[in-house]
Amino acid sequence: MTDVTAGQQPAEIRFDEHFSGLDDGVEHLRQMILARQEAERCVAAAEQAVLAMVDGAVRVGGTLEDPVMKNVLRRLHYRIRFFPSAALARTLGFINKNGVANVQAMARQLGPAAAEEPCTACGKTILTYSGSGATDDLCPKCRKAVKDEYFQQAAARWEPRNSRHEHIQRGTVTALVADWRVAAALVLAYPPATTERDHPDTGWTWAQYEHARATERHLATLLPEDCADLPMDTAAPLLAAAQVAADWHPGRACSITEHLTERSPTAILTQLKTAVTRRRRELEAEALVLHPDLPDPADTRPTGALLVADGTERQS
Ligand SMILES: [Zn+2]
Secondary structure, eight states, X not given: OOOOTTSOOOOOOOHXXXXXXXHHHHHHHHHHHHHHHHHHHHHHHHHHHHHHHHHHHHHTTOOTXXXXXXXXXXXXXXXXXXXXXXXXXXXXXXXXXXXXXXHHHHHHHHOOEEOSSXXXXXXXXXXXXXXXXXXXXSOHHHHHHHHHHHHHHHHHHHHHHHHHHHHHHHSEEEEEHHHHHHHHHHHXXXXXXXXXXXXXXXXXXXXXHHHHHHHHHHHTTSOTTSEEEEEHHHHHHHHHHHHHHHHHOHHHHHHHHTTTOSSOHHHHHHHHHHHHHHHXXXXXXXXXXXXXXXXXXXXXXXXXXXXXXXXOOOOO
């Protein structure tokens, strides 16, 4: 290689000499491509010759019920790795309604074969319908056992989260009956089917309305100056809906609630929201102590191979 870092001029390269062998190289490449095409034609013809034998047997009445036919076809599908199972299935008439060779249907008719490697867990023979050998290193029973264990572990990992969520939702928020009534009255002022607000975009639903009505009924027997405990899963959605209603018509919000309180509905909602937020934090902290996460079971996770679908059609 010419050293240009030393300040010398690079020696002149004779490119005509450099490429003097190019024509021979290109010619060799051309011949090799022709040879490959010829080899591919020969492979196709050889494949066709084998398939023609199968086809001939089928034409004279050979079926998979015949033991010799069955043996031959099992050998071709399961033991001759380089033989295209799709072409074999097609020759035997296993074609699905889209005109695609149905290798699985053929393999079911042929019956399973023993895979070369036994199950790595129990050592039993793995039966396979795949012409390319077992697609798994476990027998179906062991694979199911590992999968079941994985799903049990996944469920167990979710369990503390579910329990925490339940603990928070069941926890109660304490506030004045009068204040809860203000929130319910704001929601009940807008029945979804009777207002222009009844539109999917606003999220104003009958479920919210019915919840507010149930809450109002629940509070009916209590005195306004009493305190009432509402479960978090009632209080939080009620307040969210009440805030939406209050924001629609702030002026109307005051007239809706004036028979219940002298205070402004906005101030009451703000106070209730503060109570809900504070209570939620308390419940979250309690829930974390009561239902902590399990240690990360990273080392018990099954291998990726187990989650791969059990493909039985070999590539051809
Ligand atoms: Zn096994």
